[in-house]
């Protein structure tokens with residue numbers, strides 16, 4: 652298998668398309684609610700698994716993840732801003748957007764091929780990944796311009812840096828502005844993309860990575 656660079660379509664239509672949403676969130680130059688609605692499939696891709704719970708698919712709000720070597724620094728930074736901004740209301744969102752641009756959408760620090768989220772329930776996805784450590788991720792490029800299929804090694808972290816990173820980032824968005832959290836921290840799901848297929852009408856399933 653020859654190694655190739657991360658395909659342009661993945662970076663442009665997924666990584667940079669999401670980065671541009673965060674930039675617009677900061678500058679508020681466009682109708683941000685409408686943009687986020689349109690970008691739903693990019694923000695919450697479908698994650699398919701197989702295993703003891705059967706074949707399964709469910710959407711997950713995935714984030715790109717900082718490179719391993721930056722994880723500890725990102726965690727310290729998140730702890731600091733979460734403490735400083737706890738309960739400060741909507742002004743938190745500007746700092747959250749800045750964090751995303753400095754760490755998640757900064758190609759120096761970010762790993763576009765590592766996606767993560769937290770698993771709020773030990774349902775089909777959790778059961779299958781525990782057993783098989785495999786997942787496929789389906790991303791529709793909205794509205795219907797194309798689709799990417801990612802095949803990934805899937806890990807569940809119930810402690811350690813990925814567990815902290817994912818839950819601190821979730822807190823920044825969902826608990827810090829309100830000064831209260833509605834649920835405890837959950838296991839982190841880390842998806843390491845190993846293969847990418849272009850499922851557009853033009854390419855019809857061609858493998859484009861690696």
Ligand SMILES: Cc1cc2nc3c(=O)[nH]c(=O)nc-3n(C[C@H](O)[C@H](O)[C@H](O)COP(=O)(O)O)c2cc1C
Nearest residue numbers: 695707709710711712768769770771772774775776
């Ligand atoms: C748009 C959207 C985003 C979601 N994001 C998450 C998420 O980030 N984490 C999570 O645990 N569940 C999330 N869910 C719920 C899961 O899709 C799913 O309901 C849950 O994992 C149970 O399904 P399972 O038993 O097939 O895993 C989301 C649901 C929707 C509709």
